[in-house]
Amino acid sequence: MLIRLTGGTVYDPASGIDGQKQDIYIENGRIIDKPQGEFKVDKEYDLKGKVVMSGAIDMHTHIGGGKGNIARTLLPEDHRQDPVPRSDITRSGCGHAMPSTFVTGYRYAEMGYTAGFEPALLPINARQAHMEMGDIPILDKGGYVMLGSDDYLLRLLTAKKDQKAINDYVAWTMHTAKAIGVKVVNPGGINAFKFNQRKLDLDEQNAHYGVTPRDILRVLATAVKELGVPHPLHVHGCNLGVPGNVQTTLDTIQGIGGLPMHLTHIQFHSYGTEGDFKFSSGAAQIAEAINSNKNITVDVGQILFGQTVTASGDNMRQHANHKFASPNKWVVMDIECDAGCGVVPFKYKDQNFVNALQWAIGLETFLLVNDPWRIFLTTDHPNGAPFTSYPHLIRLLMDRSFRNDMLSTIHPEAQKMTTLASIDREYTLQEIAIMTRAGAAKLIGLKDRGGLSAGNFADITIYTDNADRQKMFEKPDYVFKDGQLVVVNGKVVSTKWGTTHVVKPDFDPSVEKGLNDYFDRYLTMKLGNFKISDDEIIEDGRGSITVHPLSS
Amino acid sequence: MIEITEVPSPFCGIGTDDLTIRVDGVSLKVIENGCAVNTPAFEQAITDTSPRVNGQEVSLDVAITAAAALLKDTRLPVIGGCATDVNGMRGLLALADRAGAVVDNMNFTGARNNFLALQDSGWMNTTLAEVKNRCDVFLVVGTDLEAFAPRFFERYLWNQEAMFLDNTGARDIVYLGKSPTGSASTSPSGKQAQVLPCATEDLPEVIAVLRALVKGQLITAQTVCGIAVADLQVLADKFKAAKYSVVTWAAGALAYAQAELTVQQLSEMIKDLNNQNTRCSGLPLAGKEGDQTANQVCGWTTGYPARTRFSAGYPEYDPFLNDTNLLLANGEADALVWVQAFNSKSVPPETTLPTIVVARSGMVFTKEPEVFIPVGTPGIDHVGHAYRMDNVVAIRLKKLRDSGLPSTAEVLNAIEQAL
Numbered sequence: 001m002l003i004r005l006t007g008g009t010v011y012d013p014a015s016g017i018d019g020q021k022q023d024i025y026i027e028n029g030r031i032i033d034k035p036q037g038e039f040k041v042d043k044e045y046d047l048k049g050k051v052v053m054s055g056a057i058d059m060h061t062h063i064g065g066g067k068g069n070i071a072r073t074l075l076p077e078d079h080r081q082d083p084v085p086r087s088d089i090t091r092s093g094c095g096h097a098m099p100s101t102f103v104t105g106y107r108y109a110e111m112g113y114t115a116g117f118e119p120a121l122l123p124i125n126a127r128q129a130h131m132e133m134g135d136i137p138i139l140d141k142g143g144y145v146m147l148g149s150d151d152y153l154l155r156l157l158t159a160k161k162d163q164k165a166i167n168d169y170v171a172w173t174m175h176t177a178k179a180i181g182v183k184v185v186n187p188g189g190i191n192a193f194k195f196n197q198r199k200l201d202l203d204e205q206n207a208h209y210g211v212t213p214r215d216i217l218r219v220l221a222t223a224v225k226e227l228g229v230p231h232p233l234h235v236h237g238c239n240l241g242v243p244g245n246v247q248t249t250l251d252t253i254q255g256i257g258g259l260p261m262h263l264t265h266i267q268f269h270s271y272g273t274e275g276d277f278k279f280s281s282g283a284a285q286i287a288e289a290i291n292s293n294k295n296i297t298v299d300v301g302q303i304l305f306g307q308t309v310t311a312s313g314d315n316m317r318q319h320a321n322h323k324f325a326s327p328n329k330w331v332v333m334d335i336e337c338d339a340g341c342g343v344v345p346f347k348y349k350d351q352n353f354v355n356a357l358q359w360a361i362g363l364e365t366f367l368l369v370n371d372p373w374r375i376f377l378t379t380d381h382p383n384g385a386p387f388t389s390y391p392h393l394i395r396l397l398m399d400r401s402f403r404n405d406m407l408s409t410i411h412p413e414a415q416k417m418t419t420l421a422s423i424d425r426e427y428t429l430q431e432i433a434i435m436t437r438a439g440a441a442k443l444i445g446l447k448d449r450g451g452l453s454a455g456n457f458a459d460i461t462i463y464t465d466n467a468d469r470q471k472m473f474e475k476p477d478y479v480f481k482d483g484q485l486v487v488v489n490g491k492v493v494s495t496k497w498g499t500t501h502v503v504k505p506d507f508d509p510s511v512e513k514g515l516n517d518y519f520d521r522y523l524t525m526k527l528g529n530f531k532i533s534d535d536e537i538i539e540d541g542r543g544s545i546t547v548h549p550l551s552s
Numbered sequence: 553m554i555e556i557t558e559v560p561s562p563f564c565g566i567g568t569d570d571l572t573i574r575v576d577g578v579s580l581k582v583i584e585n586g587c588a589v590n591t592p593a594f595e596q597a598i599t600d601t602s603p604r605v606n607g608q609e610v611s612l613d614v615a616i617t618a619a620a621a622l623l624k625d626t627r628l629p630v631i632g633g634c635a636t637d638v639n640g641m642r643g644l645l646a647l648a649d650r651a652g653a654v655v656d657n658m659n660f661t662g663a664r665n666n667f668l669a670l671q672d673s674g675w676m677n678t679t680l681a682e683v684k685n686r687c688d689v690f691l692v693v694g695t696d697l698e699a700f701a702p703r704f705f706e707r708y709l710w711n712q713e714a715m716f717l718d719n720t721g722a723r724d725i726v727y728l729g730k731s732p733t734g735s736a737s738t739s740p741s742g743k744q745a746q747v748l749p750c751a752t753e754d755l756p757e758v759i760a761v762l763r764a765l766v767k768g769q770l771i772t773a774q775t776v777c778g779i780a781v782a783d784l785q786v787l788a789d790k791f792k793a794a795k796y797s798v799v800t801w802a803a804g805a806l807a808y809a810q811a812e813l814t815v816q817q818l819s820e821m822i823k824d825l826n827n828q829n830t831r832c833s834g835l836p837l838a839g840k841e842g843d844q845t846a847n848q849v850c851g852w853t854t855g856y857p858a859r860t861r862f863s864a865g866y867p868e869y870d871p872f873l874n875d876t877n878l879l880l881a882n883g884e885a886d887a888l889v890w891v892q893a894f895n896s897k898s899v900p901p902e903t904t905l906p907t908i909v910v911a912r913s914g915m916v917f918t919k920e921p922e923v924f925i926p927v928g929t930p931g932i933d934h935v936g937h938a939y940r941m942d943n944v945v946a947i948r949l950k951k952l953r954d955s956g957l958p959s960t961a962e963v964l965n966a967i968e969q970a971l
Contacts, residue, residue, distance in 0.1 A: 066944050069851045076671060076869050079855040083866040092649050092866040094855035100867075101852045127937065127946040131638055132852045151685075151715060194686065194796070196831050208716065319676075319826070329674040334833060335944050336681040337715070343674075521713050524680045526558045529569045529948055536948065539935070540639060 001042045002027050002035070003483065008047030008462060011429050012054065013438040014451030018430045024052065026458040029483035033454040047462055050477060053433045054452050055114025055459030057440040060234075060264055060299050061381040063104055063136060064118040064143065065129035067311040067341040070331050071098040071382065074343060075309060077327075090492055097308045097345075097382045105137035106492045107388055112461030112476040115140035115498065116387075117444060119183050119234060119264065120313045122146050124336040124525075126177035127532055130500065134543050138486050140459075142444070142501035144181035144234045145173055146313055148216045149190035151337040152518055154209040163222055164508075170223040171507035172515070176531040180444060180501050180548065181231035182224050183264075185313040186238055187213035190340040193316035200316065202238050202251050213238050214255050221259040227505035228550030230445025232260030232297065237269050240317045244273045246282025253289050253296055262443070265301025265380040266290075267362040275417055277353055281361045284419065287368030290375070297443055298369070299376035302362035302393055303355065304385035309345045311382065318342020337522065348385070356414035360407070366397055367423045372434040376443065391474035397427040398469045446501060447548050458483035497542040504547055555583070560947045562637070562894060562931045563593040565839025566701045566708070567680065567940035567947050578955050580932070587702040594932065596896065598955055599914040603925045612925070612958060612966075619908045619923045620970035622887060627863075629653040629887040632876040632900065633911075634858055635841040636893040637936030637949065640960030641849035641858075644891055647968040648862050654885070656876045657846040657858035658898065659838070662804025664871045666836050667857055668812035675819035676826060678798060678833035679942035684708045685715040687723060689790050689797035692745075693818065694729035694755050695805045698736035700837055701941075705736040716796075724794075726787055728762075729755050730805070748787070750777045753808040756817070762788060763821040766828075791825055791832060802837040839941035841894050842930075848939050848946075877901055893927050893960045910963050928957035 003026040010022040025032045062068050072079070079094035084103045086092035093100030099107060108116060116136075121129045121143035133141040147153055147170065156165055170182060188211055189200040195207045202213050221233040237252050239245040249269040253261075263269065272280035290296050307326075312318050315332045319342060322330045326347040333341050348355040362384070369375040377394070381387040396403050407420050415421075427435075441450020448456050460480040466472035475490030484496050512527065519527040537543040553576045560569035564587065571594070572584035578598055582591045603615035610618070623629055631648050634641065634657040648655045657663070669675065683690070690709065697704055714720050725737050725745035729752055737745040750758050754777035761776045765788035771781050791797050799818055806814055818834065825832035838844050846858040854860050856869030872878075879885040880903050888907045890900035896914040900907060900921070907921035912929050930936035931949030936959070939946050 069848060072851050072855045073667070073847075073857060074671060074674065076856055079867075079869075083864075083868075085865040086649055086862075091646070091853075092862060093853065094867060098855070100855045122944075125944050125946075127948070128848070128944075131937065131946065135642070135852060194682065194831065196795070196829065325674075329670075329672060331670070331674045332676045333944070334678045334682045336679045337685055338681070522681070522685055522715050524567060524684060524708070525945070525947070526569050528558055529560055532948075535935075536937075540642075 002039065004041045004044045005047050005052065005460070005462070006044055008050045008052035010052045010452060011433040012452040013430055013434045014441070015453045017452070024452060024460065026480065026483045029458055031452060031454050031456045031458050045478065049465065051429065051463045051465050052452070053461050054437045054450055054456070055461050055479065055481065056112050056436040057450055058108070058113055058116040058378065058387065059376050059440040059444055060119045060378045061116045061387055062118060062120065062311055062383070063116050064133040064141070065120060065122065066125045067313070067343055068098055069132070070341070070343045071309045071311045072100070074329060074331060075345060078307065089495060097386050098311070101132055101135040102137060105139050109138040109479055109481070109487050109492060110490050111388070111390060111474060112463070112479050113139065114459040114479070114481050115449065117141065117180070118143040120144070120146050120185065121177055121179055122313065122335060122339045123150070123173055123177045124338045127536065130178060130532065130537055133500065134537065134540065137495045138481055138498060140498035140501060142180040144183035144231070145177040145179035146183045146185055146339055147173060148184035148187045148220060149339055151191065152515070154188065154191060154206065154211055157211045157215060157219065158209045163219065163226070166219050167223045167226055168507040168511040170220065171227050171505040172511050175504055175507070178500065178502050178532050178537065178545070180503050181229065181234050182220060183234040183236070184216065184220055185236040186240065186316055187216040189213065189238060189316045190313060193319065193340065194334050198316065198320065200238060202248055202255065217252065217256060221256055221261055225259055228552065229503055229505055230548070230551050231443060232262045234262045234264055236264050236314060240268050240314055241321060243271045243279045245269050246272050246285055249286060250289055253293055256295070258295050260295050262297045264299050265378065265383065266298040267301045267303065267358065267365060267384070270361050270365060277413065279354055279357060280417055281357060281364060283361045283364035284368060287365055290369050291371070297374045297376070299378040300362050300365050301378055301380035301384045303348050303358045304379060304389045304392065305348050305350045305355070305359065306385065307347045308382045308385055309343065311341070311343045313339055313341055315340035315342040318344050336524070350410045353411045353413050356410035357417055359410065360414060360418035360420050363396060363403065363420055364418060364423070367425045372431040373439045373442070375435060376440060377435045391470045394432060394473045395468070395470035398432065400424060400426050445503065445548050445551070499544045499546045500537055501546050501548060503550060505550060556950065556952055559952065560931065560949055561590045562842070562938035562947070562949055563840070564589045564701050564703070565837065565941045566704055567945060568703055568707065569947060573952060575953050578953050580952060589702060593894070596914065600926050601913060601957060605923055607920045615923055615925050616963065616966045616970055619925070619967045622906050622908060622922055623651050623967070623971060626651065626887040628879070628885050629889060630876050630879050630885040631655050631889040631891060633658050633890045633892040633898070634846040635895065635898065636891055636960040637842065637930035637938050638845055638849055638946065639936060640891070640893060640930065640964065641846055643961040643964035643968065645850060645853045647964045650968050650971050652863045652865070653889070654861040654863070654874050654879060655850060655858055656874055657843055659804060659841060659843040660857070660859045660871070661875065663838060663843060663847065665803040665806055665811045665815050667871060669815040669819055673816055673820065675834050676822050678835055679944050680708050682833070683798055683835060684711050685717070686796040687798045688717065689724045689794040690726070691797070691799045692725070692727045693799060693801040694752050695800070695802040695837060696730050696733050697800065698732060698734050700802055702736065710740055724790060728758065748779050748783055750779055752806065755806065756814050758784070759814055759817045763817055763824065766791060766821050766824050792828060792830060794830060794832070797825070797832040798835050799832065800835040800837055835942065837941050839939060841898065842938060844939035844941065844943050848943065880905065891960060893929055910960060913957065925963050926957060927960050927963055928955055930959070933957050934959045
């Protein structure tokens with residue numbers, strides 16, 4: 001079937017198209033060039049006055065894995081306020097802070113998103129993450145496998161194994177966990193917490209291994225680069241949420257020595273200690289460092305006011321933050337000599353000085369980083385806010401007067417501590433398209449996604465231009481996924497199953513010798529039973545695996 | 553005849569995956585690393601392979617049509633058991649969503665003791681590999697651990713080597729409440745577990761005193777429920793001196809009213825210890841008959857654990873009112889679907905309601921159900937996934953033989969489609 005999208009205003013940064021009128025042709029799930037000679041259009045959509053972008057990609061969202069399911073189980077009262085009935089074409093479930101899997105897929109699609117990436121795939125829990133993501137309809141998905149607090153890596157470092165040994169282990173883990181990136185969370189800190197260490201600075205040694213977070217970051221960032229994994233090492237740094245951590249973050253940027261590095265939810269790592277409350281914004285310093293270090297990319301992890309739940313691999317920091325739990329219940333776990341997790345419900349309040357300033361720090365960061373190809377729109381769902389708040393966040397970025405109206409309502413002392421009111425910048429539609437589409441696809445290394453030129457998969461979102469950007473982005477007119485019309489007027493009209501994106505870097509098969517011995521001696525599972533097979537993702541007839549090329 | 557090695561078990565809950573099984577046609581023999589729980593569960597013979605409607609053997613298609621017809625006009629069917637693998641639960645939840653059914657895992661009343669504590673105040677827990685490599689003090693509360701999982705000690709405490717312990721045999725094992733029935737808790741070098749016995753229903757009082765001692769409160773009584781307070785003080789001091797202590801319990805073994813408060817008291821004690829410059833974690837025992845699997849899959853599909861109804865068109869969780877036995881006894885349910893792919897001895901509750909049973913071959917009924925569909929067992933007749941007790945690890949189950957029996961998922965998906 002040949003589909004023509006006629007006369008829309010196209011924002012396709014991947015091709016350098018910035019608001020030009022263009023027709024788009026779709027056939028067999030892909031975008032094609034206008035056919036030569038005579039041809040018959042089977043279905044035409046008149047898009048005059050509409051805005052056309054590729055489907056949005058959330059490059060950091062907690063949509064699969066055990067900690068999310070703990071968060072769900074912990075908060076029945078949150079689900080009860082947002083029940084989602086079934087329909088003839090959709091399954092029932094629940095929404096708000098940590099929605100059920102089916103509702104996650106529907107609500108992302110209804111905002112024009114066609115892909116989401118789980119940033120914390122624990123190797124031992126990767127099966128669960130893929131099974132949960134396997135129950136998320138419409139979206140493509142993928143995950144970044146978490147390393148850095150696993151005892152095997154720390155043993156390799158203590159034994160002074162060479163970089164090649166590290167690379168083989170990282171590549172092997174990416175294969176077994178079916179990942180497209182590598183994440184490190186509080187490098188070594190989750191492990192140190194098991195030895196009763198309660199904080200771990202960038203140059204502080206793990207009490208047992210003598211290894212520092214700086215060492216771990218360097219070897220993992222090197223491994224990712226040398227293996228040709230397109231997505232740079234995805235880093236949740238040390239000292240999350242700690243006043244003064246802006247210095248840790250600046251040191252982390254310097255310490256990586258020019259290697260590609262993605263700093264995630266940077267907002268939570270940009271805090272100073274100035275002012276009466278010893279809590280201040282470090283956003284300007286961080287933005288300056290990002291602007292001048294081209295090897296660095298970030299996503300923001302914006303907080304927005306209201307109830308949510310924080311679910312993190314960083315059990316050390318989550319344990320420290322449990323006293324802020326609201327409601328007062330929380331879970332911390334140590335996990336399988338592999339990692340950990342912490343789940344703490346949070347209610348961010350605009351009249352709380354710290355929360356209000358966190359809100360301003362996130363927005364300052366968005367507005368002070370110059371290059372939209374190196375900063376990404378996230379709330380670290382659900383940690384800063386549920387993903388359903390993205391249209392509101394887009395309006396804050398695109399509409400200065402709206403932003404300043406909001407600013408005037410937050411805690412007055414926080415207003416004094418932020419430069420937000422003096423920042424004139426308003427994001428353009430093209431910049432939004434870069435952050436949420438072309439830039440995200442490039443950052444993750446997705447071939448044939450995130451663009452609208454011929455050859456791309458037909459993941460396309462169409463909006464009605466509206467000066468109220470929140471209204472515009474929360475209700476697209478049409479969403480196509482792989483050429484199938486899945487959303488009309490902000491409601492799901494049909495469903496399908498997306499693919500799982502992975503990369504498969506090479507490794508020396510002899511890496512399994514050491515691993516096999518380690519598994520038999522210390523772990524609770526046979527190596528052969530640990531490895532996830534392709535079958536596990538595709539055998540239900542719904543899933544598929546898409547392998548992306550490595551960087552040369 | 554073939555031998556299959558590194559076979560994982562969905563039966564014991566502790567994720568043993570080192571069994572060697574000899575397969576001869578459809579008969580299985582565990583030849584290495586069996587135990588009192590796993591060996592009979594694997595070796596049980598296939599007896600019936602044919603579905604029945606009203607006691608008459610029929611084809612699978614006929615049985616599925618009959619099951620769909622039976623469910624079609626019901627107002628509140630109950631799907632009990634819920635003992636199957638991940639794909640089986642996916643199919644079960646799709647059917648429940650369509651039929652407006654109640655979903656209730658058969659072990660939920662026991663598991664409820666954990667869920668109520670979790671949903672009220674949370675907890676700090678750990679997993680088996682951390683126990684194996686770090687645990688120096690291990691407290692078993694109200695549970696006969698080796699009867700629950702015969703190989704627990706061998707695999708996770710008396711392992712020859714541990715990364716962070718010089719001598720695993722030096723671990724301190726303490727039982728509170730129930731005494732062990734065997735000697736698995738005695739270390740290979742002969743170090744015996746300490747037992748502080750009391751009646752199970754006295755545990756709330758004993759644990760309240762233990763937590764008070766952990767917090768440094770003054771206790772003036774000399775004994776509590778037959779246990780010397782001095783002995784509890786020694787235990788509290790052991791926890792404080794430990795590097796990585798672990799407390800385990802089986803929620804279902806705490807069989808007295810409001811046992812969730814016991815789980816909460818233990819979990820809060822663990823939190824207290826973590827604020828006293830040491831590490832301590834909980835380790836709830838479970839993972840049998842697909843209970844963790846049911847709660848996990850129901851969790852991500854609905855947001856709630858597996859005692860949830862769909863009768864309003866969307867999921868509603870109630871850990872008390874959605875109890876199968878209660879709904880049957882009160883006359884609220886009008887049909888029963890019993891799903892039990894692991895254990896043919898686990899028969900449906902007695903009821904006069906129309907009943908569909910989707911279960912492991914060999915189930916014997918006092919009253920023949922309207923529809924019986926024998927299915928394969930996950931990990932024997934088909935591949936699958938099952939969660940072990942610590943909930944983080946889903947084990948990949950193997951297919952060991954070609955029995956021709958359909959999977960739970962195939963049967964439940966077909967019934968859902970027929971509706």
